[in-house]
Amino acid sequence: xxxxxxxxxxxxxxxxxxxxxxxxxxxxxxxxxxxxxxxxxxxxxxxxxxxxxxxxxxxxxxxxxxxxxxxxxxxxxxxxxxxxxxxxxxxxxxxxxxxxxxxxxxxxxxxxxxxxxxxxxxxxxxxxxxxxxxxxxxxxxxxxxxxxxxxxxxxxxxxxxxxxxxxxxxxxxxxxxxxxxxxxxxxxxxxxxxxxxxxxxxxxxxxxxxxxxxxxxx
Amino acid sequence: xxxxxxxxxxxxxxxxxxxxxxxxxxxxxxxxxxxxxxxxxxxxxxxxxxxxxxxxxxxxxxxxxxxxxxxxxxxxxxxxxxxxxxxxxxxxxxxxxxxxxxxxxxxxxxxxxxxxxxxxxxxxxxxxxxxxxxxxxxxxxxxxxxxxxxxxxxxxxxxxxxxxxxxxxxxxxxxxxxxxxxxxxxxxxxxxxxxxxxxxxxxxxxxxxxxxxxxxxx
Numbered sequence: 312x313x314x315x316x317x318x319x320x321x322x323x324x325x326x327x328x329x330x331x332x333x334x335x336x337x338x339x340x341x342x343x344x345x346x347x348x349x350x351x352x353x354x355x356x357x358x359x360x361x362x363x364x365x366x367x368x369x370x371x372x373x374x375x376x377x378x379x380x381x382x383x384x385x386x387x388x389x390x391x392x393x394x395x396x397x398x399x400x401x402x403x404x405x406x407x408x409x410x411x412x413x414x415x416x417x418x419x420x421x422x423x424x425x426x427x428x429x430x431x432x433x434x435x436x437x438x439x440x441x442x443x444x445x446x447x448x449x450x451x452x453x454x455x456x457x458x459x460x461x462x463x464x465x466x467x468x469x470x471x472x473x474x475x476x477x478x479x480x481x482x483x484x485x486x487x488x489x490x491x492x493x494x495x496x497x498x499x500x501x502x503x504x505x506x507x508x509x510x511x512x513x514x515x516x517x518x519x520x521x522x523x524x525x526x527x528x529x
Numbered sequence: 530x531x532x533x534x535x536x537x538x539x540x541x542x543x544x545x546x547x548x549x550x551x552x553x554x555x556x557x558x559x560x561x562x563x564x565x566x567x568x569x570x571x572x573x574x575x576x577x578x579x580x581x582x583x584x585x586x587x588x589x590x591x592x593x594x595x596x597x598x599x600x601x602x603x604x605x606x607x608x609x610x611x612x613x614x615x616x617x618x619x620x621x622x623x624x625x626x627x628x629x630x631x632x633x634x635x636x637x638x639x640x641x642x643x644x645x646x647x648x649x650x651x652x653x654x655x656x657x658x659x660x661x662x663x664x665x666x667x668x669x670x671x672x673x674x675x676x677x678x679x680x681x682x683x684x685x686x687x688x689x690x691x692x693x694x695x696x697x698x699x700x701x702x703x704x705x706x707x708x709x710x711x712x713x714x715x716x717x718x719x720x721x722x723x724x725x726x727x728x729x730x731x732x733x734x735x736x737x738x739x740x741x742x743x744x745x746x747x
Contacts, residue, residue: 322543325547328551329547332547332551355722357678406696456708460707462708463696463697463707465696478696479681484678487678488676488677488679489680491682492723498716500569501569501712512708
């Protein structure tokens with residue numbers, strides 16, 4: 312057997328170690344509790360057709376819309392809710408944008424003071440039904456490519472921390488008829504490179520770089 | 530002060546607690562060490578043009594290709610490498626598939642014994658340059674939609690644990706000219722729903738459900 316003094320010292324050392332480990336475990340548990348896990352959601356389309364009026368009307372009151380569409384959740388309403396959670400900024404990088412509901416959501420955010428910026432494809436934005444003209448008229452800055460290839464991205468970044476991306480073009484055809492996917496992601500490993508890609512494209516598509524052809528040059 | 534017996538028992542209890550916490554911390558550290566962090570990669574296109582021959586030639590030996598393209602990494606070669614890491618299975622759910630390099634990679638995996646299954650869009654697979662006919666002739670099972678909407682997904686699942694998805698159609702136009710993104714993801718929260726979506730579509734597009742129109746019915 313060890314002498315009593317050594318036993319006491321060993322006991323104290325063990326008690327100190329136990330206390331330190333317990334404190335560390337408590338701190339780790341608190342860190343996990345304080346930081347909610349990152350959003351990791353997948354939406355699949357075609358979306359069920361439901362009424363999205365309650366989400367989009369600025370002074371939304373339940374039961375205000377009299378349309379016969381069913382109420383309840385669908386892929387489109389979940390996408391709208393994620394977008395409408397924006398408080399400070401919204402970056403949009405969209406090949407095609409003609410969905411009236413998504414257009415209304417973006418204008419609503421703009422009116423609420425969210426800083427919205429849009430990058431789009433030049434060929435597509437000129438098509439009938441495009442929302443781009445409406446957004447521009449509402450005062451939202453839009454930039455577009457002048458390239459032969461397509462600006463084929465379809466992503467949004469909410470408050471610089473939530474990435475919404477996938478195969479879905481923001482058109483009614485895609486939402487209602489196509490097989491499509493959308494990922495909603497808060498992991499930094501994805502959000503940061505997409506934010507950098509947006510800023511890169513935003514600078515490249517600066518109107519001071521646009522080239523114009525006048526009739527005289529023809 | 531406590532009596533000696535109580536002190537001894539308290540010391541032993543603390544020692545047991547310390548040992549238990551230390552063992553738990555060690556086990557958690559070992560678990561973290563054993564499981565590499567999930568792959569979280571983002572690729573942006575257009576891809577730089579480089580020689581991908583060394584990746585695709587079955588008996589690849591460095592320096593065998595005499596083409597003048599630069600060597601080195603690019604978005605396409607990184608995508609190819611992820612695909613070629615498949616050992617057991619590859620699910621493809623692709624709107625458009627005409628890239629010869631990606632077609633060769635899929636055929637290479639099929640020859641190596643990887644179970645490849647392809648779902649695609651009926652309108653697009655009939656276009657000139659589509660790889661779908663070549664894959665079918667090589668013995669790879671392909672199913673397609675008979676819907677009015679597009680099967681617009683563009684994703685692959687490697688060995689049921691790595692998801693490759695984004696805006697990129699598997700065409701040379703998209704790879705070389707478009708602004709595109711591809712996410713490479715091992716997080717279960719994303720991989721599982723995409724796998725379920727693939728199986729759902731695979732069953733829905735079972736050829737026993739196809740409808741055919743004969744001339745007599747016209």
